Amino acid sequence: MMADTLVLTPQQIIRKKAAGEPIQPDDSEMTRKHTIVVLVENSIGAFIRVINMFSARGFNIDSVTVGPTEDSSVSRMNIATVGNSRIIAQVLRQLSRLVDTIEVTDLTTTDYVERELCLLKVCYTKDSRSEILDVSDIFRGKVVDITKKTMTFELRGPSQKIDAFIDMMLPHNIVEVARSGRVAMQRDI
Amino acid sequence: MKYDVHTKVQPVVTGDALPKVRPELTTKGQHMSGAEILLRSLEAEGVKIVFGHPGGAVIHVYDEMHRIKPQFEHILVRHEQGGTHAAEGYAKATGKVGTVLVTSGPGATNTVTGIADAYMDSVPIVVFTGQVPTGLIGNDAFQECDAIGISRSITKHSYLVRDVSDLARTVKEAYHIARTGRPGPVLVDLPKDVLLAKGPFVYPETVNMRGYAVPAEGRVEKLERAAQMIEESERPLFYVGGGAVNSDSSELLTDIARHTGIPVTTTLHGLGAFPEDDTLALRMLGMHGTWWANQAIQHCDLIIAVGARFDDRVTGKLDSWAPHAKVIHIEIDQSCISKNVFADCAILGNVRNVLEQLRPMVKPKDTTEWLKQIDVWRQECPLKYEQDGKLRAQGVIENLRDKTNGDAVVITDVGQHQMWTAQYFRFLHSRTHITSGGLGTMGFGMPAAMGAAFGMREIGSSRPVVCISGDGGFVMNAQEMSVAAAHKLPLKLAVINNRFLGMVRQWQELFHKERYSHTDLSDTNPDFVKLAEANHCVGLRATTPEECRQIIDEAWKVTDRPALMEFQVAKEEMVFPMVPAGAATGEMITDRMTPNSFV
Ligand SMILES: Cc1ncc(C[n+]2csc(CCOP(=O)(O)OP(=O)(O)O)c2C)c(N)n1
Numbered sequence: 001m002m003a004d005t006l007v008l009t010p011q012q013i014i015r016k017k018a019a020g021e022p023i024q025p026d027d028s029e030m031t032r033k034h035t036i037v038v039l040v041e042n043s044i045g046a047f048i049r050v051i052n053m054f055s056a057r058g059f060n061i062d063s064v065t066v067g068p069t070e071d072s073s074v075s076r077m078n079i080a081t082v083g084n085s086r087i088i089a090q091v092l093r094q095l096s097r098l099v100d101t102i103e104v105t106d107l108t109t110t111d112y113v114e115r116e117l118c119l120l121k122v123c124y125t126k127d128s129r130s131e132i133l134d135v136s137d138i139f140r141g142k143v144v145d146i147t148k149k150t151m152t153f154e155l156r157g158p159s160q161k162i163d164a165f166i167d168m169m170l171p172h173n174i175v176e177v178a179r180s181g182r183v184a185m186q187r188d189i
Numbered sequence: 190m191k192y193d194v195h196t197k198v199q200p201v202v203t204g205d206a207l208p209k210v211r212p213e214l215t216t217k218g219q220h221m222s223g224a225e226i227l228l229r230s231l232e233a234e235g236v237k238i239v240f241g242h243p244g245g246a247v248i249h250v251y252d253e254m255h256r257i258k259p260q261f262e263h264i265l266v267r268h269e270q271g272g273t274h275a276a277e278g279y280a281k282a283t284g285k286v287g288t289v290l291v292t293s294g295p296g297a298t299n300t301v302t303g304i305a306d307a308y309m310d311s312v313p314i315v316v317f318t319g320q321v322p323t324g325l326i327g328n329d330a331f332q333e334c335d336a337i338g339i340s341r342s343i344t345k346h347s348y349l350v351r352d353v354s355d356l357a358r359t360v361k362e363a364y365h366i367a368r369t370g371r372p373g374p375v376l377v378d379l380p381k382d383v384l385l386a387k388g389p390f391v392y393p394e395t396v397n398m399r400g401y402a403v404p405a406e407g408r409v410e411k412l413e414r415a416a417q418m419i420e421e422s423e424r425p426l427f428y429v430g431g432g433a434v435n436s437d438s439s440e441l442l443t444d445i446a447r448h449t450g451i452p453v454t455t456t457l458h459g460l461g462a463f464p465e466d467d468t469l470a471l472r473m474l475g476m477h478g479t480w481w482a483n484q485a486i487q488h489c490d491l492i493i494a495v496g497a498r499f500d501d502r503v504t505g506k507l508d509s510w511a512p513h514a515k516v517i518h519i520e521i522d523q524s525c526i527s528k529n530v531f532a533d534c535a536i537l538g539n540v541r542n543v544l545e546q547l548r549p550m551v552k553p554k555d556t557t558e559w560l561k562q563i564d565v566w567r568q569e570c571p572l573k574y575e576q577d578g579k580l581r582a583q584g585v586i587e588n589l590r591d592k593t594n595g596d597a598v599v600i601t602d603v604g605q606h607q608m609w610t611a612q613y614f615r616f617l618h619s620r621t622h623i624t625s626g627g628l629g630t631m632g633f634g635m636p637a638a639m640g641a642a643f644g645m646r647e648i649g650s651s652r653p654v655v656c657i658s659g660d661g662g663f664v665m666n667a668q669e670m671s672v673a674a675a676h677k678l679p680l681k682l683a684v685i686n687n688r689f690l691g692m693v694r695q696w697q698e699l700f701h702k703e704r705y706s707h708t709d710l711s712d713t714n715p716d717f718v719k720l721a722e723a724n725h726c727v728g729l730r731a732t733t734p735e736e737c738r739q740i741i742d743e744a745w746k747v748t749d750r751p752a753l754m755e756f757q758v759a760k761e762e763m764v765f766p767m768v769p770a771g772a773a774t775g776e777m778i779t780d781r782m783t784p785n786s787f788v
Contacts, residue, residue: 041400045349049341056342086527093524099346099366102400 031084033062035114035184038077038095039103042068046100050077053098059083059091063181074102078183080159111187117180118162119144121152123173132172139165150175218391223353223384224253227317230360231261233392236288237647238262238279240272240640244292245332246319249384264643264672269296271636271669273303276314278640280307281623282598283648284437286367287314287640293321294332297378298339302630304374305343309627310458311435313372315363322382323351336378345373350380353388365396370403371522372435404521407538407546414534415493415517416550422491422515424559425451428474431458431626432496432521436540439463439619442495445548450556452563454482456497457626461616466595471563475503476768477608480570483766483774485563486511494518496540499529500627501770509773519543570766570779572612580734582606582685585756586613589655589683592741597621597653598641602634602662605691608764610657621652632665634658635682639669642678653681653745660686660714667720673751674725680751681744682726684717687760695763699778721753730755 040046047066054061062080069076081091088106095104107114120141124132136143136153139161145152155165159182166177221229227250231239241263243251254263266272269291276287291300297318307314321330337347346366348359356379363375419425433442439462446453446469453463454471463470474482486492492514497503504510507529518525518532519540526535536543574583586609589597595615600623601607607624616622623641625633638656645654663684673680690708697705721728727747729740737756744752766777777783 045337045347052341090524090528093526097522097524099398099401 031082032088032108034081034083034088034091034106034108035112035182036079036081036091036095037103037105037107037184038079038101039069040075040077040098041100041102042073042075043100046098047075047077049098049100050079050095053094054079054081054091057090057094059087059094063179065181065183067183078181080182105186107184107186111189112184113187114158114182114184115156116159116162116182118155118165119152119176119178120155120166120169120174121145121150121176122169123150123175128172132169135165135168139168141165218389220387221390222249222253223356223379223386223388224249225257226353226356226388226390227360227379227384228253228257228259229390230357230392231288232259233357234360234364236261236286238264238643239288239290240264240266240275240279241290242266242269242272242292242296244294244296244319246293246296246321246381247290247317247379247384249381250290250319250379262643263290264676266636266672267668268666269299270302270632271639271666271672273300273307273314273316274630274633274636274666275640275643275669276316277303277307277310277312277633278600278623278637278642279644280312280314280372280640281637282620282641282654283644284435284620285313285644286364287312289314289316291316291318292332293319293336293381294334296332297334297336301339301343302628302632304340304376306625306628306630306633307374308343308345310625311372311431312374313367314374315360315367316374316376318376318378319384320349320378320380323380324382326380336376340376343374344376345371347376347378349378350383353383353386356383356388357390357392361393362396362398365398366401370401371432404523404538405542407519407536407543409546411534411536412543412546412550415536415547418491418515418517418534419449419451419493419551419554422554424485424489424562425449425491425493425554425556426471426485426489426514427451427453427463427493427495428456428486428497429453429459429462429495430456430497432519432540433459433462434496434619436496436521437619438495438541438544441541441544441548443467445544445551448548449551449554450560451493451554452485452556452560454478454485456500456503457611457624458622459495459497460611460622461619464617465615466617468560473611475500475774476505476770477612477764477766478503478768479567479572479612480766480777480779481563481566483768483777484566486514487775488562489514492516494520494532495544496520498522498525501529502626504529504774505768506771506773509775511774574762578734580732580737580756580758581762582609582687582756582758583613583762584734585683585685585737585758586610586657588737588741589657589681590614592745593653593655597655598623598645600624600634600638600641600654600656602656602658603629603631603692604659604662605687605695605762605764606657606659606685608692609685612764631659631662633662634666635663636666636669638680638682639673639678642673642680643676646678653679655681655683657683657685659691660684660688660710660717661690663717664715667724670721670724670726670751670753677749678751679748682721682751682753684753684755686714686717686755686757687762688714688757689760691760691762692764694760698761698763699767700769717753717755721751726750727752728755729753730757732757 141153141155280287454474471482642654718728731737
């Protein structure tokens with residue numbers, strides 16, 4: 001996909017308006033969530049350069065995960081970010097340009113699966129115990145630790161599901177939440 | 190495959206012919222210290238000159254240098270910033286990679302400005318910094334600083350060498366990265382224990398970096414589209430940047446422009462890529478560009494951008510820039526495409542490769558009407574300054590041009606004199622105009638001129654090297670004068686002394702109601718003639734147009750050391766025309782009488 005066919009600069013929009021040409025609603029202005037997968041050389045330096053590029057150029061990062069792949073010399077970074085199509089095109093180009101990046105893919109434009117892992121510790125009482133377990137059941141959570149006062153759940157799924165789970169647990173007394181950040185992979189066609 | 194990179198992975202030969210590995214130097218597997226491996230690698234890379242300054246972390250490198258007498262010259266600079274600018278000047282004048290060697294801590298931090306400058310202006314340099322031993326890294330050891338961390342966002346790439354067996358390969362990769370693609374600075378951090386450790390020396394013949402692709406040829410369908418857009422246009426315009434110089438495309442570009450009859454405007458870094466005495470030359474555009482170049486931009490219907498990045502000093506207010514133009518963008522760095530200005534047709538590739546492809550695809554066009562219109566603008570508002578018998582900076586620059594017939598390597602510092610040089614010198618050849626454009630680094634000129642002079646000497650060129658500085662910026666790296674003197678470089682150093690930080694003064698006059706806050710230098714300026722003499726150079730001074738011509742003649746007679754010419758000029762002179770920062774390109778201030786709504 002060549003990005004330059006998608007992207008409109010503010011200047012271009014003004015010109016289009018002046019010429020009375022239609023501007024597509026998905027042109028540039030719309031901000032969306034994007035999941036970008038970056039394969040990098042397996043070194044701390046490579047990882048930092050990628051993150052540094054985001055901060056040095058003022059791009060957003062919602063979450064980052066990094067881990068090994070089937071090839072021990074390659075790490076896989078999953079970067080969740082937001083931006084309009086113009087900004088995302090810049091992000092992708094800036095990422096590709098780094099010496100240590102081997103492959104850069106924006107999964108948002110493809111069919112992909114996305115998962116996140118969450119551990120959530122919540123205080124329970126005699127009264128709330130069954131309700132908490134009910135919620136967890138609905139979300140297919142798993143109790144991985146229990147004490148007299150707290151329960152810890154493990155939950156896997158798309159990020160929205162985890163958001164919803166945390167939302168449902170909010171009325172109870174959440175002690176701690178740990179989220180892994182999104183990992184994602186393209187589906188095979 | 191990387192996103193958007195469609196072109197072949199293939200090193201591009203720039204001004205620097207790809208270095209040959211000298212077989213006698215690659216006695217495979219010979220054991221030696223890291224320090225010697227470094228020196229042998231530089232030899233194998235074909236490095237001819239290193240600008241450096243010793244210190245504790247690199248003392249072994251200097252010791253080995255003393256012992257083995259490597260096949261390159263080491264120039265001891267007097268400040269590491271000077272060293273990096275010298276390497277830049279050398280690189281820009283010759284098209285080769287500049288090399289810098291400094292110690293850890295303060296040695297490394299002193300190179301930061303030069304590295305940032307090289308990053309902004311795409312100058313190929315490799316900076317070797319010493320580092321504390323690997324075991325001490327992170328302990329706040331004496332003269333430790335995180336050179337990699339500090340330089341991360343101002344380098345194209347950087348390396349910390351942790352193992353002596355990686356050293357030769359790292360040097361090879363560093364030069365390859367600096368030289369190819371969009372050139373830029375590479376930093377190599379060398380811990381002291383790695384330099385001391387022994388290992389086998391094998392200089393690799395090739396590099397193998399799967400993540401690093403160098404665009405070369407453009408896509409054919411894009412080129413066809415571009416050729417068609419050129420064919421259909423009525424008022425086309427070449428907008429040429431530093432990429433045309435870096436890829437040594439000057440002749441090709443000139444040929445295409447003359448063949449098609451399309452006029453050419455250049456950016457500050459594009460100066461020299463197209464001969465400015467050609468009738469198709471519109472000279473520089475942008476903030477201090479010519480009236481007619483900026484008018485042409487505002488009225489053209491096609492911009493063919495060649496190795497240029499639509500910098501804000503060129504476009505001013507983006508919304509109203511080039512309102513009628515479609516854009517073809519020929520560019521090697523994908524991140525420059527559609528960054529500021531949308532490219533209707535983006536051709537990713539090496540400028541020279543793409544122009545070679547484009548040449549047979551374009552036909553002569555009838556641009557007579559368009560050129561006639563541009564001529565009207567040219568008459569409307571020519572470059573002019575007051576002719577009242579006083580010595581003025583513009584006049585000094587014209588005299589320097591006449592003395593050299595425009596055939597000189599001209600290095601400038603940053604400020605008013607830089608813009609006047611761009612406006613009045615008339616550059617005719619590629620790589621004859623060297624300046625700090627992106628970062629705008631005062632103090633760049635003098636050391637960069639020294640580097641360029643070393644470069645000219647190396648390639649056996651007799652072109653004179655002329656440095657034009659302001660009195661403010663010259664002092665910032667004046668210490669390198671004595672180095673140039675020690676090496677008998679016949680540099681011509683013109684100091685345009687207006688006793689002010691002139692460019693800031695201009696903004697204060699135009700936009701700050703003449704509140705000249707801390708820009709008057711009359712109390713703190715040195716005696717420039719004595720400064721020159723103290724640094725073993727010739728010092729000359731002129732206060733009238735007559736003396737100006739005289740001291741230029743005198744300076745040109747000096748052949749065994751630098752000659753400094755101080756020109757005492759009027760302080761209230763201004764650079765016109767001017768598009769105020771953030772204003773629309775159509776709204777140019779052409780002289781003091783222009784009603785100015787920006788005060
Ligand atoms: C290192 C650095 N500090 C500050 C500036 C801001 N600045 C830009 S031009 C200028 C004035 C330069 O004065 P001078 O060297 O005398 O040259 P002139 O403008 O008078 O020709 C200044 C201070 C800069 N560009 N670089």
